[in-house]
Amino acid sequence: MxxxxxxxxxxxxxxxxxxxxxxxxxxxxxxxxxxxxxxxxxxxxxxxxxxxxxxxxxxxxxxxxxxxxxxxxxxxxxxxxxxxxxxxxxxLPILEGDKFYFHEVVGFIAEDVRLGEIGTIVNINDTSSQPLFEIKKGEIEILIPMIDHFIVKVDRDNKKIILDTPDGLIDLYLNA
Structure with missing residues (x-):
């Protein structure tokens, strides 16, 4: 195995x-x-x-x-x-709705409700007290905390996670 x-x-x-x-x-x-x-x-x-x-x-x-x-x-x-x-x-038991296993969402597209597509989830960093989505947009790495109220929807059919992040969080990475 x-x-x-x-x-x-x-x-x-x-x-x-x-x-x-x-x-x-x-x-x-x-x-x-x-x-x-x-x-x-x-x-x-x-x-x-x-x-x-x-x-x-x-x-x-x-x-x-x-x-x-x-x-x-x-x-x-x-x-x-x-x-x-x-x-x-x-x-693994099958999860439904907005619950997911970390390995399951690697490769999903991350989309913000205001900004649209922000990149691809390449990893889940769970080495700190708050797990983070590691998202790649070209050469830029974006880190978004995995907080329940940031996650609007897990769309398994289209391999997407819809996020509602606070104003300015993603801009910190894109405008650096």
Whole structure:
């Protein structure tokens, strides 16, 4: 499985028992959707390796207590500590309306209600406390905070996001 065909689900955070059970931190608002997984991909040395799940249950809302097949001791669990876990993109729940996954809108046209087309979304920068749309218009990079009230509409059919940005925000980039 290629990483490009998967989405980041979380990270194996800590050991839970001496029998090899681990706690996986889930990077999701709906951890209950992932309670009954059959398998996940664990990133080991930059390769995605399938791990089959014997049993799992939610633990303190954002953790999944997991017993993997073939991980039956603390030593075996040590080998996967801190590893990222992934699932195929096909297992993402379908979002509707103006909700979207970050990877889904890369390549969409960004259009402002006043200014019209402002460029193409090339990335979502989520390294800061406020995620940003990274938009390219020719050689100019425009950064727009991903704030719900800025997003008017997500038009999946036409691969567009309609934005209503504050006066002057986009001009800061275009007139620099």
């Amino acid at each position: 290629r990483k490009e065909d998967c989405f980041y689900l979380g990270k194996i955070a800590k050991k839970f028992s001496y029998k090899g059970e681990v706690l996986a931190w889930l990077d999701t608002d709906e951890p209950e959707l992932y309670e009954n997984l059959e398998s996940v991909f664990v990133e080991i040395h930059k390769h995605l390796v399938p791990f089959f799940i014997q049993s799992s249950s939610l633990h303190k809302n954002e953790f999944l207590r997991v017993r993997f097949e073939d991980i039956d001791s603390e030593d075996a669990a040590d080998g996967i500590m801190g590893c990222d876990i992934y699932l195929p993109l096909t297992q």
